[in-house]
Amino acid sequence: MKNIVWHDTKITKEKRSRLTKQKPCILWFTGLSGSGKSTIANAVEEKLYNNGNYTYLLDGDNIRHGLNKDLGFSEEDRVENIRRIGEVAKLFVDAGLIVLTAFISPFRKDRDFVGNLVEDGEFIEIFVDTPIEECERRDPKGLYKKVRNGEIKNFTGIDSPYESPINPEIHIKNVDISVDEASDIVIEYLIKNKYIRKKDDR
Template sequence: MTKSTNITWHNTTVSKTDRQIQNAHSSCVLWFTGLSGSGKSTVANAVSRELYRQGINEYVLDGDNIRHGLNKDLGFSDHDRTENIRRIGEVAKLFVDSGKVVTTAFISPFRSDRDQVRALFDDKEFIEVFVDCPLEECEKRDTKQLYAKARRGEIKEFTGIDSPYEAPERPEITIHTEKITVEEAIEQVLSYLREQNVI
């Protein structure tokens, strides 16, 4: 496919800063990463609900939901996983530009992919949240039986079984979901946002 070179970025009349001032809070992406079953979506949605309750403009981008629409043409090969994360990064950037605090819940197993997404954002706008949960615990929580299917060979290239997960080296936040409650996880994230003057 030949890419067009006749395109120019169009600066809008209303800026990101204008929207942040109107919102009375900053904008950023909370990038939740971790194994399937670690609690990414649960915590991301709980954080989003609490932000909403506090009057913060927020939105959740969830891995499964995105694959129902925008990324329904992608599979789970290494190449498709990388493209999945690239697209989500671009969408998250638009949400941050709109002045929202956007939470994302994606396994995003490859460190290099997450680093490329981080590079899209201004300083302190990308907050990597490592939902650190042991594989054994994730398998115990496996309500969809995905791990069991992967171990039987029914699902190929499943992260944590026959496809690697590269844990973040320096995440802004690490949540140990096997040790704390959802409420404690919410407070951990919101405390960080307050410390960084996001909210």
């Protein structure tokens, strides 16, 4: 943009990473409404916190209370919702944090956009794969019931598409598995790929 120049700072992402003793990244939880994204993301963050890691969790509903409260649920607004979240998540990575995001983010191109904002290895796509029948059975917010009653339009998985990840870094089949087991899958991936170390190994 004209007359706008990026200002480099003396404290870099690499320096912050050394201070926090972790590799900053985005843990991008995607899946249908009611799939368990937020629940699993919360459990992962708690385990990271207990391990001494530095994190922040961005949740879809929470973000729409502030940063994105001006957006609706049209396809255009959903795209802008994810664009803004991606830019915020990028800043958290630059701060040296592990940022967890729990958003339906139904379109592959939008998830790819966020992945391209950061360096290789800094975007970890986590597909919380829960059949829509199971999501509707759970219906924690009563949204599916409202959809069936005609009170909500453009609802992902019903009358708006959800494009499943093709090659997610982590694929959680969230049926007949506990939250603890699901969150352990993520933690084990982070340890195996050297994003974090166990507290006792530091």
